[in-house]
Amino acid sequence: MQVTVTVNGEEYTRDVDTRLLLVHFLRDHLGLTGTHWGCDTSNCGVCTVWLDGVPVKSCTVLAVMADGHAVRTVEGLERNGTLDPVQEGFVQCHGLQCGFCTPGMMLTARWLLDHNPDPSEEQIREAISGQSCRCTGYENIVRSVRWAAEHSTVEATK
Template sequence: MDISIVINGETVTRDVEPRTLLVHFIRDTPGLTGTHWGCDTSNCGACVVLMDGKPLKSCTALAAMAVGHEIATVESLEKDGELDPIQQGFHECHALQCGFCTPGMLMTTRALLNENPDPTEDEIRVAISGAICRCTGYKNIVAATRWAAEHQEVSR
């Protein structure tokens, strides 16, 4: 079936099998390999993208379900060479180690900050509770999210 999905503001049209998962549609698009495919069970959260601004584990949705929606991947965060505050926060607070969960964590925390620009530590922990990080212990991810909240530009 032919489908068109708006990903990071660009319409991507491809012929796919009806059972194609959104994560595969995204990763098979040239240059969009930042969304990681991890556990195959929707437990890890490495595949989180934003659909209409809300976090979605892209391994739980068929690509066809994204038709008519706007998808944002981790590649959408950096604009004109400038890191998104959440990316900068992850850098400043050493919130990544192996990097596997990082794209999903970035998208999850970006969605949180879009919804709640000044979350508490508990609100951050609830927001990221659907993602697994095996390296950091989450402390630095929480710190990075707080850093980003304190350094967001009004325009974001």
């Protein structure tokens, strides 16, 4: 089946098998390998992307379901050579270790800050609760999101 998906602002049309998962479409058909594939059960959240502005686990979405829709991946956070404050926060506060969960965490954090520019630690932890990190214990991830909240501007997130 032919699908047309707008990914990070660019439109792509590809012929795909109707069983192809969005995570594999992004990685294998578009070469966007920032979206990781983890557990095959939608428990870990490492495959999180935005579908029409809402975080989804791309291992639960078929590529054909994204036909005509907009997807944002971690590659779409950076704007004009400038890191998003969330990306910068992960650097500044050591919010990543192995980096496997990082793309999904960053997209979830960006979504949270777009909807709540000054979240509490509890709200940050709740927002990322659908994602597993096996390395950091979440303390530095939470600090990274707080850093981004304190350093974000309206212009930085658009």
